[in-house]
Amino acid sequence: MQEEITLPVRDITRFIPQQPPIVMVDELHKSDGVTTVTKFLIKADGLFVEENQLKEPGLIENIAQTAAAGMGYQFVKQEEPIPVGFIGAIKHLQIAQLPQVGDTITTQVTVLDTVLDITLIKGEIQLNNTIIASCEMKIVLKK
Template identity: 50%
Template sequence: MTLPTQDVLALIPQRPPFVMVDTLVSSSDGTTLTTLLIQADNVLVSDGKLSEAGLVENIAQTAAAGAGYTVQQLGTPVQPGFIGAVKNLEVFALPKVGDTIETEVKIENQVFDVTIIKGKITCKGNILAQCEMKIFIQPQQ
């Protein structure tokens, strides 16, 4: 489902200056799409490019935005998540300041508080990075 533009900060636990998603484009059937405009003042930009760490964090925050959207629809609070493992990370290129990246995350498996996702980042039709990630969701207190 395509979503109206909304405040992504309501969907993720991260706060500026460590926010690596701008817009939640869509989230349904275990697939979430986000965008991020790479800005020069981004804390994970170095030498005019978003770093590998920024790409990994962007995938994780895309997963968080999808999870946040889902729980928001259920009327429950957004829970913090933690990257437990990154597997098969491939970085083909780093996006430059001024580029808008598009990130797609698909849930592969979910068991209790652990979610396994596959993430892919593209820019102008080219794949920049992809990986699998294991994310642990902190249970409600």
């Protein structure tokens, strides 16, 4: 019997393969198969936090985990096992600002195309309604 899942979901680790301390998303707010939206509170003890800022690798991982959360949510809804995904490529990476400890970022990932087990996504991270980072990623699913 299919489980009813209501958004937002605060136990996001059930949809992603990552576990603490590498979890870079806190809440899943939207997942419709094309667009996924997450939120993440930057904490002082975070893995990619240095000098009170979430550094560039943390932003990239946040986008990747937002994509994973959206895919994982869809697989759970379809009662299928969640596959592991890998970043295959990153293009057009732009980082305008690094968020500070205490900031909550909102990340939106949009699926641009899917061919076989490769999904091309566009990710944007916002802080206070301003885009602070964006990129395209190819994500490869291992089934």
